[in-house]
Amino acid sequence: MGDPGTKQDLLSLEDLEAAGALRTGRKHVLSILVENKPGVLTRIAGLFARRGFNIETLTVGPTDDDQISRVTLTVDGALHPIDQVTKQLHKLINVLKIRDLEPEGTVARELALFKVAAEGAARSEVMQVCDIFRGKVVDVTRRSLIVEVTGTTDKVEAFERMVRPFGLIEMMRTGEIAISRGRSET
Amino acid sequence: MRAVDAVIECLKAEGVEVVFGLPGGANLPQYDAFYDAGIRHVLVRHEAGGGHAAAGYAKATGKVGVCFATSGPGATNVVTPIADAMMDSVPTVFITGQVRTDLLGTDGFQEVDVVGVTMPIVKHSFMIQHPLEIPRAIHEAFHLARTGRPGPVIVDIPTDLARAEIPYEPVTDVHLPGYQPTHEGNTKQIRQAAKALAAARRPVLYVGGGTINANASEEVRELARLDNFPVTCTLMGLGAYPAPDPQWLGMLGMHGTRTANYAMDEADLIVAIGARFDDRITGKLSEFAPRAKFVHIDIDPAEISKNIPAHIPIVGDAKNIVAKLVKEYRALEGVDHTRLEAWWERIHGWQEKHPLRYDDTEGDEIKPQRLIEALYEATGGDAIVTTDIGQHQMWAAQYFHFDRPRRWLQSGGLGTMGFGLPAAMGAKVGMPGETVICIAGDGSVQMNMQELATCAQEGIDIKIFISNNGYLGMVRQWQELFWDKRYSHVDMGQFPDFVKLADAMGATGFRFESKATLVEDIKQAIATPGPVMVDVRVTREENVYPMIAPGAAARDMVG
Numbered sequence: 039m040g041d042p043g044t045k046q047d048l049l050s051l052e053d054l055e056a057a058g059a060l061r062t063g064r065k066h067v068l069s070i071l072v073e074n075k076p077g078v079l080t081r082i083a084g085l086f087a088r089r090g091f092n093i094e095t096l097t098v099g100p101t102d103d104d105q106i107s108r109v110t111l112t113v114d115g116a117l118h119p120i121d122q123v124t125k126q127l128h129k130l131i132n133v134l135k136i137r138d139l140e141p142e143g144t145v146a147r148e149l150a151l152f153k154v155a156a157e158g159a160a161r162s163e164v165m166q167v168c169d170i171f172r173g174k175v176v177d178v179t180r181r182s183l184i185v186e187v188t189g190t191t192d193k194v195e196a197f198e199r200m201v202r203p204f205g206l207i208e209m210m211r212t213g214e215i216a217i218s219r220g221r222s223e224t
Numbered sequence: 225m226r227a228v229d230a231v232i233e234c235l236k237a238e239g240v241e242v243v244f245g246l247p248g249g250a251n252l253p254q255y256d257a258f259y260d261a262g263i264r265h266v267l268v269r270h271e272a273g274g275g276h277a278a279a280g281y282a283k284a285t286g287k288v289g290v291c292f293a294t295s296g297p298g299a300t301n302v303v304t305p306i307a308d309a310m311m312d313s314v315p316t317v318f319i320t321g322q323v324r325t326d327l328l329g330t331d332g333f334q335e336v337d338v339v340g341v342t343m344p345i346v347k348h349s350f351m352i353q354h355p356l357e358i359p360r361a362i363h364e365a366f367h368l369a370r371t372g373r374p375g376p377v378i379v380d381i382p383t384d385l386a387r388a389e390i391p392y393e394p395v396t397d398v399h400l401p402g403y404q405p406t407h408e409g410n411t412k413q414i415r416q417a418a419k420a421l422a423a424a425r426r427p428v429l430y431v432g433g434g435t436i437n438a439n440a441s442e443e444v445r446e447l448a449r450l451d452n453f454p455v456t457c458t459l460m461g462l463g464a465y466p467a468p469d470p471q472w473l474g475m476l477g478m479h480g481t482r483t484a485n486y487a488m489d490e491a492d493l494i495v496a497i498g499a500r501f502d503d504r505i506t507g508k509l510s511e512f513a514p515r516a517k518f519v520h521i522d523i524d525p526a527e528i529s530k531n532i533p534a535h536i537p538i539v540g541d542a543k544n545i546v547a548k549l550v551k552e553y554r555a556l557e558g559v560d561h562t563r564l565e566a567w568w569e570r571i572h573g574w575q576e577k578h579p580l581r582y583d584d585t586e587g588d589e590i591k592p593q594r595l596i597e598a599l600y601e602a603t604g605g606d607a608i609v610t611t612d613i614g615q616h617q618m619w620a621a622q623y624f625h626f627d628r629p630r631r632w633l634q635s636g637g638l639g640t641m642g643f644g645l646p647a648a649m650g651a652k653v654g655m656p657g658e659t660v661i662c663i664a665g666d667g668s669v670q671m672n673m674q675e676l677a678t679c680a681q682e683g684i685d686i687k688i689f690i691s692n693n694g695y696l697g698m699v700r701q702w703q704e705l706f707w708d709k710r711y712s713h714v715d716m717g718q719f720p721d722f723v724k725l726a727d728a729m730g731a732t733g734f735r736f737e738s739k740a741t742l743v744e745d746i747k748q749a750i751a752t753p754g755p756v757m758v759d760v761r762v763t764r765e766e767n768v769y770p771m772i773a774p775g776a777a778a779r780d781m782v783g
Contacts, residue, residue, distance in 0.1 A: 056533035
């Protein structure tokens with residue numbers, strides 16, 4: 039209220055700012071440690087479905103502790119208030135820890151397999167592109183190649199754009215896994 | 225011992241006095257253990273009745289309510305009570321039988337994946353895979369049900385594992401590394417909230433059901449009295465603050481008082497205590513309390529800023545936080561204790577201009593609002609009241625005044641028709657010394673009235689008053705107001721004959737049709753021993769007012 043003479047104990051309501059319901063506008067990689075128990079993935083997937091949160095990619099794998107698994111998922115922070123997503127996830131009893139990984143502080147990779155039409159001259163062109171992206175040819179027939187590419191989502195998508203004109207027969211992607219940089223644990 | 229005998233030991237260790245349930249194929253082992261367990265069992269007529277009874281027991285006593293059901297249809301019958309308990313944060317444990325492990329996944333007889341079916345509506349669930357897990361799962365279920373934000377927990381036990389012999393040792397700890405509810409509120413935030421309150425010229429305390437779960441009513445009263453703060457309660461919070469009190473604005477929300485809703489609309493600071501800004505409270509979200517800053521106290525961090533962004537969020541136990549808030553407020557210097565005078569003048573203006581009112585009949589016909597007033601007069605307010613869902617529920621909220629917590633038992637979030645009668649049964653079992661009244665609608669009561677037979681058999685002395693207008697009244701009201709009076713499938717006629725029905729069930733039935741003798745008639749019905757069902761014929765087409773139309777703003781209340 040700020041009248042002269044009143045003690046500094048008081049504040050002005052005007053100065054209060056609302057927090058939360060934050061839409062960051064960027065992609066978030068959530069690294070979630072969960073108890074390795076049946077149904078945990080269903081609980082997470084079900085939570086996203088019923089709250090209307092969209093999962094962009096999802097990977098699940100073991101950790102160095104066989105009681106604990108890691109779920110890595112990416113969410114669009116433009117569509118959903120990310121604090122609501124993490125707070126709802128925390129309510130699942132089997133969820134142990136959630137980290138919302140900062141892009142700068144994180145190494146993220148995914149693996150993709152591309153089956154590309156490659157006959158005649160096209161074959162060497164595809165293989166050149168593959169070299170540039172440090173991809174690996176893992177299968178070859180007279181009419182096609184399968185290329186394995188690992189990298190960030192951007193790199194995988196760039197590769198896709200490059201080979202699509204040759205005739206992209208099939209593509210499979212794992213979704214990202216991510217680990218924090220530096221000594222401390224993710 | 226058998227795993228099922230260990231379950232009984234666990235229940236005893238948890239202090240369970242009563243279980244509501246119904247046996248079937250897959251939980252036969254459990255019932256065999258129950259045969260001489262020395263824990264009271266109430267044999268319900270339908271598992272839904274058992275689930276709601278467990279909730280009524282929990283709401284009235286603050287203890288964990290327990291319900292047993294068999295596999296398949298038994299388990300699916302408790303789905304509604306589970307969803308209900310989830311919405312209203314009711315501490316309940318459901319122990320379901322499951323088919324043998326070798327039949328799991330084969331669509332065996334009475335097999336349903338109950339853990340899967342209920343996943344979105346439980347606080348947590350345990351699918352037992354090894355008999356050794358059973359005792360720990362039972363204790364963890366109770367721990368989860370009663371702590372943090374309370375809620376329903378299921379333990380699903382395949383019948384072969386239930387019969388297995390296990391070396392039983394009492395479990396004295398729980399191992400839930402992913403579950404650490406916050407109890408202590410952040411001291412800095414609490415201090416900030418105290419300062420905000422001291423700065424506010426038009427504050428309102430907005431008190432919800434979480435206050436009752438936290439047993440924080442005393443603390444809220446103390447807070448309100450610090451500086452004459454106006455108080456409103458949600459439907460779930462009624463009783464957390466005494467209704468006959470000068471600082472009381474009445475219930476807020478869709479059928480709340482104009483005073484409470486207008487006060488929220490003009491408030492500069494709203495302190496939400498164990499309330500979650502449900503759409504029945506806020507109306508049109510974008511126009512809700514447009515001038516207010518929000519202090520939000522809740523044990524569930526996910527409720528904070530879910531619907532309304534909080535300016536001062538405080539996560540933790542309401543009892544402990546409000547007590548600290550009182551202390552912090554007292555410690556402030558330079559607080560102007562006369563600053564609310566203009567605010568109260570404004571509030572008193574609304575109270576005078578817009579009291580709750582209805583047009584009583586000239587003759588002897590009973591208006592449904594009059595029925596509630598008469599019930600209040602006849603009991604002196606000294607009763608535990610459950611209701612079903614609909615018009616009668618809103619009138620009860622408006623005209624029966626609660627001065628203590630745990631006396632008003634509601635299905636608030638889910639709005640479950642058929643809740644009232646079994647919830648009253650559970651409440652009476654938990655609080656045998658209290659008068660327990662179920663105010664029901666003629667539509668709602670038919671959804672679980674089979675439990676009247678349970679009450680008769682067990683001597684559970686509840687008094688059911690049916691506000692009988694022969695309609696699904698609230699739906700009819702909406703059809704009248706928003707659907708051009710096209711009364712599509714809401715007329716229930718005068719079926720069944722509730723007096724004969726009560727008689728057939730082994731209870732006592734009455735029919736009241738006279739306004740003049742209503743209070744005396746009610747007193748007699750309450751004095752009649754054993755379960756009583758009263759058919760009170762009320763005005764057929766009466767609307768609940770005032771009302772915030774769905775999706776409208778509070779200041780645009782009608783009626």
